[in-house]
Amino acid sequence: MADALLHVNDDNFDAEILKSNLPSLVDFWAAWCGPCRAIAPVVEELAKEYANKIKIAKLNVDENPKTAGQYGIRAIPTLILYKGGQIAEQITGAVSKAQIENAIKKVI
Amino acid sequence: MTVDRDIIIIGGGPAGLTAGLYAGRSMLNVLMLEKLSPGGQVLTTHWVENYPGFPGGVSGFDLMDKMKDQALEFGLVIQSGEVVSIQPGGPEQDYHRVVLTDGELTCRSLIIATGAQPRKLGLPNESAMVGKGVSYCGTCDGPFYRGMTVAAIGGGDTALEESLFLTKFVSKVFLIHRRDEFRGTKVLRDRVRRNDKIEIIWDTVVTAITGDDQVTGVALRNVKTNEVSTLPVDGVFPLIGVQPISDFVKGVVNLDGGGFITTNESMETSVKGIFAAGDVRSKLFRQISTAVGDGAVAAFMAEKYMEQLH
Numbered sequence: 001m002a003d004a005l006l007h008v009n010d011d012n013f014d015a016e017i018l019k020s021n022l023p024s025l026v027d028f029w030a031a032w033c034g035p036c037r038a039i040a041p042v043v044e045e046l047a048k049e050y051a052n053k054i055k056i057a058k059l060n061v062d063e064n065p066k067t068a069g070q071y072g073i074r075a076i077p078t079l080i081l082y083k084g085g086q087i088a089e090q091i092t093g094a095v096s097k098a099q100i101e102n103a104i105k106k107v108i
Numbered sequence: 109m110t111v112d113r114d115i116i117i118i119g120g121g122p123a124g125l126t127a128g129l130y131a132g133r134s135m136l137n138v139l140m141l142e143k144l145s146p147g148g149q150v151l152t153t154h155w156v157e158n159y160p161g162f163p164g165g166v167s168g169f170d171l172m173d174k175m176k177d178q179a180l181e182f183g184l185v186i187q188s189g190e191v192v193s194i195q196p197g198g199p200e201q202d203y204h205r206v207v208l209t210d211g212e213l214t215c216r217s218l219i220i221a222t223g224a225q226p227r228k229l230g231l232p233n234e235s236a237m238v239g240k241g242v243s244y245c246g247t248c249d250g251p252f253y254r255g256m257t258v259a260a261i262g263g264g265d266t267a268l269e270e271s272l273f274l275t276k277f278v279s280k281v282f283l284i285h286r287r288d289e290f291r292g293t294k295v296l297r298d299r300v301r302r303n304d305k306i307e308i309i310w311d312t313v314v315t316a317i318t319g320d321d322q323v324t325g326v327a328l329r330n331v332k333t334n335e336v337s338t339l340p341v342d343g344v345f346p347l348i349g350v351q352p353i354s355d356f357v358k359g360v361v362n363l364d365g366g367g368f369i370t371t372n373e374s375m376e377t378s379v380k381g382i383f384a385a386g387d388v389r390s391k392l393f394r395q396i397s398t399a400v401g402d403g404a405v406a407a408f409m410a411e412k413y414m415e416q417l418h
Contacts (some may be wrong), residue, residue: 033248034151034168038144042188062251072322074343075239075249092239096143096190098209 004047006057010066017057018085023107024055025100028071028078030062035094036077042097043079046104053108054081083107109214111203113139115410116215118191118206119353121148122396123386124221125175125184126403127410132182134411139215140179141189141208147172148223149350149387150396154247154273159396168247171396194218194360196379202417204381216417217381217410220357220369221403224350224387224394229261231317234346241323242344246270250277253343259284259326261314262347268296270347275305282339284309286331309339317344352388364390375406381413 008016008026017024027043029036047056061068061076071080071087081089081103089103115131117124120142131138140146150156153168162171180186195205206213226244228234234242243249246260250273258278260271263285269292271281283300288310290297300306309328316327318338325340352368362370362378368390375383385402387394 030251032154032251034147034153035144035245035248037169038147038151041145045188072240074241074252074322075243075245076252078239090239094144096209097188098190 004051004056005044006047006055008057008059008064008067010064013059013064013067016055017082020055020082022053022055023081023083023088024057025079025081025104027056027058028061028068028073028076028080029058030060030076033076039077039094039100042100046097046100050104050108054104079103081107109203111214111216113137113213113215114414115139115217115219115407116141116204116206116213117219117221119148119221119223119386119388120146120176120186121221121223121386121399122150122172122175123223123388123399123403123406124148124219125172125179126400127219127221127385127407128179128184128186128403129175129182130404130407131410132179132184134407135183136411136414138184139213140184140186141191141206141213142186143188143190145188146176146186149225152245152247153269156396191222191356193356194382196360197381202381216414218383219375219403219406219410220354220361220377220382220384220388221386221399221406222353222356222388223399224352226346227349227351229314229317229346229348231314233317237317237319237323237344240321241319241342242317242346244346246274246345246347249343250274253278255279256342257282257340258343258345259314259339259341260345260347261285262349263287263290263292264347264349265292265296266349267347268292268300270345271306272296272299272303274345275303278343279305281306282309282341283307284312284314284326284328286313287311314344314346350387350394354388366390373405374409375402376409381410383410 386399
């Protein structure tokens, strides 16, 4: 199976996330962020468990300042769930898998 | 009855990983439950200067990666899971039940090393403004405030260290402290005083955070003169200490007034076979080095406890 976790950037954000048929979850992260590392394995697990139900992607805020700026990201990790191009849910900080799963269940 | 594990350790910070290393090395059947991935609060520390064995310091990431790898070498199993409650053993039952969000596990001995999390100011809109200008981690979010003005609140080591770290990015840090001297160590106090980008506001508390979509400022009150004022800032970093992650054992083991788990110096809680280690424990000095010491003692005592069960 192909890698369930997608990496998006400023160039393909619109096509992959906003115009996506599936709802999506984007993990805004950076290499220097400890809590981002802490939730990374959880996000990967969820990408596998919810494959074909929700598109799960990561966006590096250092390399993609346009998208991060557009959504006013001021803290990472921030997880934003999109449905039909709109923000459906937003989670800031390292939270448990159960909390992320609850948010996912609301949009799928 | 057959139990799932000899020892279950809850929490994967320095205390938990050290307990895991010692218990694993004693060939015990040991499982660690961690809500996220191991590392704990150290992951939010950019640079650790006071952990022995690393002249020049070490990054919080690297230190915790090494602690994890070393514990894994001795057979520690780490499982991702969130504990909801504990059903302790007693005279009739020499094992404990650990209730997770998605199941249950039993163990002879339990080590609670869940640590602590940043304490909140307790202002009404504080939680709503997290990610919109309120942050508890300068190390994580400092880079988003490049060239901006921020308020840091607190007077301990964390507040001083984080204020210094923030000066790498921001144009100005107002360091707001409710007393007229810092609790933090001298080396950090000196660095803060020498730093041109840090302006200290003594004897002052934050009474409100202003702004709708983004933080625009804070309202202040001088505790000596009762004079009130406002300060326009782009970010607010409450760095006023920690609160224990102990709600799930309330009513199971004894806690102190602040919610920290009380133990004796053998890390024994009020329940036989349940130990506590690290920042979640009621104690004077919360450091990586003291957490590591707690973890070693807890694992040693847990092993002793199990020997007398057989």
